[in-house]
Amino acid sequence: MICILIRGFLSVKTRLGEFMSSQGTNYPPGYYLAGFTVVRIPKSAVLSVKSCWLSEHIPFELHGLNAQLGLSFALYSEFLRGGSSRWYGYLRSLPSSVDLPVFWAYDQPSAHGRGGGSGIVGALTGNYDHDDPMLWLHGTEVLRRLNERNRKGLRLPEAIDLYYQDHVLPVLKRPDIRHLLEQEPALNGFRHAFGLVSSRAFLLDVYHGLAMTPIADVFNHVVENHVHIQSDFYVCSECGSLRECEHDDAHHDSTLKLNGETSDQDFFYEMVSNADIAPNEEIFNTYGEKLSNAELLIQYGFILDSNESDVVHFDLAEITSLFASTPNGAVNPLPFSTWRRRDGRISFQLWKLLLQLLVSRGNRTKATEHWSMLGSLSKEELIEAAVTQIHVERKLHGNGPDDQELESSNVHESLWTQVLLEMARVVVRLCETKKETIGHPVYVGQDFGEILDSVPVDRQRLRLAVSVAMSECSILDSCKFAWMDVIDVLTSDDDVIE
Numbered sequence: 001m002i003c004i005l006i007r008g009f010l011s012v013k014t015r016l017g018e019f020m021s022s023q024g025t026n027y028p029p030g031y032y033l034a035g036f037t038v039v040r041i042p043k044s045a046v047l048s049v050k051s052c053w054l055s056e057h058i059p060f061e062l063h064g065l066n067a068q069l070g071l072s073f074a075l076y077s078e079f080l081r082g083g084s085s086r087w088y089g090y091l092r093s094l095p096s097s098v099d100l101p102v103f104w105a106y107d108q109p110s111a112h113g114r115g116g117g118s119g120i121v122g123a124l125t126g127n128y129d130h131d132d133p134m135l136w137l138h139g140t141e142v143l144r145r146l147n148e149r150n151r152k153g154l155r156l157p158e159a160i161d162l163y164y165q166d167h168v169l170p171v172l173k174r175p176d177i178r179h180l181l182e183q184e185p186a187l188n189g190f191r192h193a194f195g196l197v198s199s200r201a202f203l204l205d206v207y208h209g210l211a212m213t214p215i216a217d218v219f220n221h222v223v224e225n226h227v228h229i230q231s232d233f234y235v236c237s238e239c240g241s242l243r244e245c246e247h248d249d250a251h252h253d254s255t256l257k258l259n260g261e262t263s264d265q266d267f268f269y270e271m272v273s274n275a276d277i278a279p280n281e282e283i284f285n286t287y288g289e290k291l292s293n294a295e296l297l298i299q300y301g302f303i304l305d306s307n308e309s310d311v312v313h314f315d316l317a318e319i320t321s322l323f324a325s326t327p328n329g330a331v332n333p334l335p336f337s338t339w340r341r342r343d344g345r346i347s348f349q350l351w352k353l354l355l356q357l358l359v360s361r362g363n364r365t366k367a368t369e370h371w372s373m374l375g376s377l378s379k380e381e382l383i384e385a386a387v388t389q390i391h392v393e394r395k396l397h398g399n400g401p402d403d404q405e406l407e408s409s410n411v412h413e414s415l416w417t418q419v420l421l422e423m424a425r426v427v428v429r430l431c432e433t434k435k436e437t438i439g440h441p442v443y444v445g446q447d448f449g450e451i452l453d454s455v456p457v458d459r460q461r462l463r464l465a466v467s468v469a470m471s472e473c474s475i476l477d478s479c480k481f482a483w484m485d486v487i488d489v490l491t492s493d494d495d496v497i498e
């Protein structure tokens, strides 16, 4: 299969057209069915910790940040070999800059242009947005994730730099290795390699693990994608074999392995279409069907205009701060709760937590015998509350409240109605309070859409950061308005559910 690279995406029109007509299909010329192998990538072409020239010096991890850092080391070591690298041509085809938020903080004006000696470092010079983008990320999901700490208490930027100091530099400084490098190692070059790994690597199988995979990494992302990579994951972890090999023993399960003649599976990874592809259509992969814009921005450096996976999280302190006093022990130590986009719906986790907080408070003030004082609500109580909520939502959506199945069989519905009313007020307050913490502190309360319109198109970081803040505020707004409707229903004289 010959693939032609046109403006950054693959056009396989010509050859696929020939194939389809040879198969006698009724599809129009150039129309391709799902299940077609679009690209075959030789296993020998992938760049991984196992295949790089410093393989024996880089600890292998299959998953997680250490897998990313190990592959960054492998990739960077190949960059440093320059023309002597097996992947020289591939390396030259990679983007010279991957602008991820994890590196934005480094590019303050004072650091502008200070390269550090590596040719790759030059890739990191360019237009900087100074400190504005980071300020715009205040309170957003992006900054929350960037501030998360690993088991060693390190945030991502710190973990990257520490890995370079502790693992990469000591190896690269060895005399037997250093004299083979065409460039001096530099931290910025390693960071660039990390950006490439973050945005382009594939988890292939238990042998290569995470790997740079030529051609597979040129497809852009959409949720409704055309192609995906296919590989047999459980190969021999020692040699990569799909078949019985000398490493088969108690530690290597040979029952998963293939029998018979070798086939393409032994030598190639394949990009296979999972949807029909129309002529001249850009072929997309998906980097993850449920990735939010915060996840996309952190890992890949871009966001979607509209992303149904976007959520806003609250930490427990943000929630309980709206309650004058929270009974000790009444709240499970849930770290976060979630809002969902589109319909302004709150997660079940948050709904249940708010119920619990309200009921506990209600118990102290109203002394009703029907509600639990502390601990989790019973299943019956949750069902009663849910039935009441469904009544309200049916009223909201015009479906009428008197569904036979939902006809109230419990005697506490009016009490749950009061709790739901309180919950709606709390949710509205939560949204308003949260919104005040999102975005550039100087511009809180202003129209972020208007601000975005005024940002020049070449200030990409700033545009991304303002977009993220704007999007999260709109999630909060949609949630707030949805729950204000709930308040309207519950306080309307005619519609109060009795």
Ligand SMILES: [Zn+2]
Pocket (backbone or CB within 6 Å): 236, 237, 238, 239, 240, 241, 245, 246, 247, 248
């Ligand atoms: Zn083996």
